Amino acid sequence: MTPPTLEVRNLRTHFFTRAGVVKAVDDVSFTVERGKVLGLVGESGSGKTVTGFSILGLVDPPGRITGGQILFKGTDLATLSEAQMRDLRGNRIAMIFQDPMMTLNPVLRIDTQMIETVLAHARVSRAEARQRARDALGQVGIPSPEERLAAYPHQFSGGMRQRVAIAIALLHKPDLIIADEPTTALDVTIQGQILAEAQKLCTQYGTALIWITHDLSVVAGLADDIAVMYAGKVAESGPVSEVLDAPLHPYTRGLIGSVPSRNHRGAPLSQIPGMTPSLLNLPPGCAFRARCPRAEARCAEPPPFAEYLPGRHARCIHPHLAEVAAA
């Protein structure tokens, strides 16, 4: 049996700051199969970006991976040399950032940037590299790609810049793409185009996708599986439909209730009281307990990340099992 494209096991990434230890990622586990989309959701500061950076081996001091394993097609990335990691990045694993200018160089023409990226990992002629760049631009729906190659990033709209960044991520038809809120800054109509490209990618090339977002509606439409993060940990994970229809974790339930949806026009939204805790010197026990309607004394102990139903995990000692059974 072929191993999954990515398997993250009990990952911990901590920042050792002067003020104390920030446990940005603290026991995160998930799996992404070939051609599948995992929606990684959570509120700001919950550890989504640091999870993505950890997989790519891009965590800088004072941050450090302090535990767990990252298996890429069965290989433990911790066993790779820095050179091997560099070769993997941009070639087999690519990242798309919220701000496309993290990928693009403002002073270089698009063709220069794309050709260099091709040549960095493939032994082909310059002409062949240019051809690949053009095809990639066409693939993400940029009209007249031949002319666009000669443009500078500032000559593109925000949506087009993001599509160029995606085209660059596609150049080597990677096995895994980590997309960190790539459409958060874009308009709905442009977001639709980019989501369409992402879907095509998975079905055509079997690319596995981690789509990081705070938008549950995007995850609902795009992903196969979902992992909900809270305060550096996965609170709940499982197939998207099952989790959104009948969440196990009180936090997931609260989050879903907070989304305005057409069935409840004008009615008060259910709201989670309080706010997200600071990850600095977080006390032990369930991090959600100050906001949780089901909290009890036992919640002061760290709840295990348990598989309550086949393929469905939750980090809660008092999950909504009765509601799931009724759904």
Add this chain to the structure above:
Amino acid sequence: MSETLEAPAMRTTEAPPIVEARGVSRRFAKTLDFAAKLARRLGVKVREEVVHAVDGVDLAIRRGEVVGLVGESGCGKSTLGRMIAGILPPSDGVILSHGRDLRSLDGPEARRVKLATQMIFQDPYASLNPRLKVEEIVGEAPLVHGLARRSELAAYVDEQLRRAGLDPALKKRYPHQFSGGQRQRIGIARALAVQPDFLVCDEAVAALDVSIQAQILNLFMKLRKELDLTYLFISHDLGVVEHLSDRVVIMYLGRVVEEAPAEEVFRSPNHPYTQALLAEVPRIDARKRSFAGVQGEIPSPLNPPSGCHFHPRCPHAMERCKLERPALKAIAPGRRSACHLNDLA
């Protein structure tokens, strides 16, 4: 549906406009973004031009209603909102606030009319003076404008804070000591302190996490009921607009393309742009769907397409659409749309 929304919505049909924009336009000399500035410094040629941010808009907002204003980035929502709030003068056209032309007023009367409209912004931090304590931020304007006496100011400020859902015990703190959601509450308390009857909210919940966003949206709805407020609610989030609005106004490249009661426009959009926009909205109840995307780019407002601005992306475009600007016409009671297709029916 909740009773609270029904009552004011019914009244709105006869109510006079609290604010009205008549043939309003606003032009700007286009400023360069960061990438363009950098490129220019490095010798790449970059032109500077005039943007028609808002182009001939008529809009009336009646007392007690919540009007949602939606459209893609750069289509002119904030510019229109600022003109309606009286903080940006139009290049052409007039704004009538409470029946009065803002330009014709001065002295205490101008001040009274201006205070009646308050604006709430996306980034509350940028609009809160970092050197002032919360009690000063909220108490400053009512004191200056004689809405509260110094002797009763503390109690007055406490009341505003409580209304906005903040514990008055926190009033000695500075803005940086608060979370994003709490800062938005400070901004709301500050606006309420001058006793407005009309709030222009520009992406007021866009920067907030979902769970905090729900708290603030609930607060807006509660205040509407308690204080009988009217809202212009600007947002790119159609889910939020649908949830909150009685009526929705859709803009495209500086123009209003459609205007309708919220329920109707979400059920049966008339304008091809509105249709395309609504088709792309991800919804939490739509699972593993296939996305398509509206064809083409959002054109630059520097050089908008002729005739109907939407024609290069419109699947129904005809010859006439390239030549003639479609007027915003009534298509049903309370509904207007700017599309030539409506003439064919």
